[in-house]
Amino acid sequence: MTDKIDKWLRSGPEAVLRKAGLREGNRVLDLGCGQGRYAIPAARIVGDTGWVHAVDKDRQNLREVKRRAAKEGLRNIDTVHVHVARHSAIPIQPGTIDVILIYDVLHGFPEKAERDNLLRQVHRLLRPGGFLSCCLTHLREFGWTYKKTLAEIADAGFRLRRQFRPTLVHAGKLVRVRIFQFAKPG
Template identity: 35%
Template structure:
């Protein structure tokens, strides 16, 4: 069964409107639409949770941040990777999303998951706490993306890695060139790239030795 053209036009119009509004206001995916972001996209291998975790080379005992965690698509695989001695901080603006993460973590016995209701770009993250961080299909939802990346930079330990996952199906999609320009401006160095222009995983690193 084909999708009527007017429905396609409606989806495009809604996506464009959402993108425009999010340039001035934080506009995360609402909890009632969590089914749209709860599962891996089958057409974007570089955005799958298992792939993201693998590229971050996570070791047991690490401290990891999942920024804009949503319903926990990446949070739970991260928690399994760090093990009982590690910790994953699930950060999101929406209490309803954080409650979903807590419920799922409790069901799996993943006591290493912690949650925090906060917005990126407002200096609410403790500095130098994390070995790894993830921001998956979230950066474009944040009006001040440079401030958000600065928060993530300072939350990492020297040598820590940040994985930025983007895919074109997201109305807030950010091109690789834009992300790299902003990331480099706050101090990140490029560490790795996977995928292509329409769906990619960009791995950035906080340098071990930083300029004074």
């Protein structure tokens, strides 16, 4: 199993992001980036003509993202330290982002007012025609359902375009998850 996990960690995140539709030249925001499992391969995919903002509330995670980016010689990524809460704003210019990733993060927003603020901000930051890629995890623990969560995201002004079901490493295990792709109508 460890071999399989190691193998996935080497090439799996990049494959997931390509399936999600990331392309060279995209401007990406990874919200709740952790230590950069997706932000680093996203920077590889978008290349010199794109950019990745890696956003997290945990400074230690952001230091690790910087370390990994430096190790790979990636110059197209910055880290943004912000604790997104009911009243906080992500300090990035509205309407400038092509793709926002929210992977394994939404459960960190158990209060509806916080989720609403988060989704309002995501909507504001995306350019019209941009998309939100959302990997929903831990729903059962919080008594949520896909239906309820997808409805909340739709209420924030997004349109569900498609979903895919990759296998990825979550909480140290290979599991099958659902990733939902939402558009911000142009």
